[in-house]
Amino acid sequence: MNEDAALLDLRRRAHDGAPQALYQLASALVARHELDEAFTLHRRAAEAGLANAQIEYARMLMYGVGCDAEPVRAAEWLLRAESAGSPIASYFLALMSLGGRTLPRDGRINERVLRAVRADYPPALRAAAVHFGRKADPADQLRCLQLLERGAGLGDVVAARLLVERMRRGEGDTPQPEAAADLRAQLQAIGIGPLPEIVVPDYAPNASAPGVLSMEDVLQPVALTAQSARPNVATVDGLLSAEECRLLIANAQTHLQRSRTVDPETGLPFEQEIRTSSDAAFDAILEDLALRCVQLRMASAAGLPLDHAEHLVVLRYEPGQEYRPHRDYRPPSSIERDRPDAGNRLRTICVYLNTVEAGGQTEFPVAGLKVEPRPGRAVVFENLHADGTPDPDSLHAGLPVERGEKWLATLWLRQAPYRRF
Numbered sequence: 001m002n003e004d005a006a007l008l009d010l011r012r013r014a015h016d017g018a019p020q021a022l023y024q025l026a027s028a029l030v031a032r033h034e035l036d037e038a039f040t041l042h043r044r045a046a047e048a049g050l051a052n053a054q055i056e057y058a059r060m061l062m063y064g065v066g067c068d069a070e071p072v073r074a075a076e077w078l079l080r081a082e083s084a085g086s087p088i089a090s091y092f093l094a095l096m097s098l099g100g101r102t103l104p105r106d107g108r109i110n111e112r113v114l115r116a117v118r119a120d121y122p123p124a125l126r127a128a129a130v131h132f133g134r135k136a137d138p139a140d141q142l143r144c145l146q147l148l149e150r151g152a153g154l155g156d157v158v159a160a161r162l163l164v165e166r167m168r169r170g171e172g173d174t175p176q177p178e179a180a181a182d183l184r185a186q187l188q189a190i191g192i193g194p195l196p197e198i199v200v201p202d203y204a205p206n207a208s209a210p211g212v213l214s215m216e217d218v219l220q221p222v223a224l225t226a227q228s229a230r231p232n233v234a235t236v237d238g239l240l241s242a243e244e245c246r247l248l249i250a251n252a253q254t255h256l257q258r259s260r261t262v263d264p265e266t267g268l269p270f271e272q273e274i275r276t277s278s279d280a281a282f283d284a285i286l287e288d289l290a291l292r293c294v295q296l297r298m299a300s301a302a303g304l305p306l307d308h309a310e311h312l313v314v315l316r317y318e319p320g321q322e323y324r325p326h327r328d329y330r331p332p333s334s335i336e337r338d339r340p341d342a343g344n345r346l347r348t349i350c351v352y353l354n355t356v357e358a359g360g361q362t363e364f365p366v367a368g369l370k371v372e373p374r375p376g377r378a379v380v381f382e383n384l385h386a387d388g389t390p391d392p393d394s395l396h397a398g399l400p401v402e403r404g405e406k407w408l409a410t411l412w413l414r415q416a417p418y419r420r421f
């Protein structure tokens with residue numbers, strides 16, 4: 001059956017309003033980006049009590065897909081699905097609660113993640129694996145491996161890639177080069193190549209007790225080292241673990257495109273020679289719990305709540321590629337087009353994700369400062385003066401990569417909330 005005939009068939013079956021048929025039709029319409037109709041159909045199936053539809057409807061409300069974002073209503077629908085027994089609803093409630101805006105950060109976050117882990121929901125397995133992977137206790141390291149294995153076994157390609165790296169390197173257990181090579185070959189067969197070699201020598205393991213899942217660990221304060229007062233630049237080593245760096249790269253690889261910048265005249269994005277990297281911008285709807293945790297860690301190192309952040313961007317520079325001197329604050333025309341209430345870009349945090357063979361430093365010419373890329377290291381800087389006006393001294397550049405490649409994760413944080421949850 002071709003696509004249109006399949007859709008026609010779904011329409012015919014949904015005609016009498018059976019919730020499962022409405023849900024299936026709505027899901028097919030989402031895949032075809034026919035979002036307004038999908039939204040209405042998911043709502044009807046949700047109202048008829050179908051838990052999967054309640055979750056999809058809630059997700060559309062959460063992210064503002066096919067509608068205006070209404071996180072409070074999204075949470076209400078998730079609570080309904082959760083009380084009907086859905087562990088996936090619990091997972092999304094945990095994801096929302098961690099943001100701390102729509103739902104409180106209470107003791108239920110971990111309980112909810114655990115419920116989704118026990119139900120073998122792959123995104124929950126992945127997030128829990130990355131969490132336990134940051135704990136020093138050998139039992140937690142083993143737990144991380146087991147969770148990655150479960151996820152990989154259920155078809156989670158990112159979990160499989162993280163697992164390969166651990167097995168090859170003997171992270172968390174003795175090295176298993178043959179099993180790693182087997183799994184790598186399976187991934188290669190579906191077109192997925194190896195991740196860069198990443199070691200973070202100096203990251204601080206999570207401080208929470210061994211064996212305990214404590215997702216709020218990502219909010220722990222970190223001590224920054226001042227590098228310059230004018231402009232205000234600080235760094236912290238080992239903010240992200242090797243696994244978190246790999247997670248970002250693995251997620252970004254499938255979404256890379258040529259980087260663009262904003263035209264100061266029109267406020268519209270365009271390609272130009274100032275920025276020659278490729279990047280992946282993570283739309284809110286691409287964000288899962290593991291990615292959200294990494295972003296929370298970054299925002300909290302930058303001293304601001306995650307809801308001040310624009311979308312996460314992961315950049316890849318190849319030899320010769322660079323980001324020429326620029327400032328991150330945006331021209332008024334561009335702010336007007338994109339959430340003016342959130343104000344301008346107050347602060348930037350960039351985390352280096354891999355070892356660059358040569359080049360690729362972040363340079364702040366006014367301070368005469370060059371920050372060396374090193375996996376897990378973050379650089380945080382102010383783009384505005386204390387009174388909120390643009391600080392031209394915040395000029396900075398990603399120097400050309402000379403050898404190897406450079407992967408970088410950036411969050412631009414606005415003066416006021418930008419995200420809805």
Ligand SMILES: O=C(O)CCC(=O)C(=O)O
Pocket residue numbers: 323328348350360361362363396397398399408410
């Ligand atoms: O590549 C770098 O080191 C700097 C990146 C940067 O300036 C940005 O993402 O805004």
Ligand SMILES: [Fe+2]
Pocket residue numbers: 326327328348396
């Ligand atoms: Fe920048």
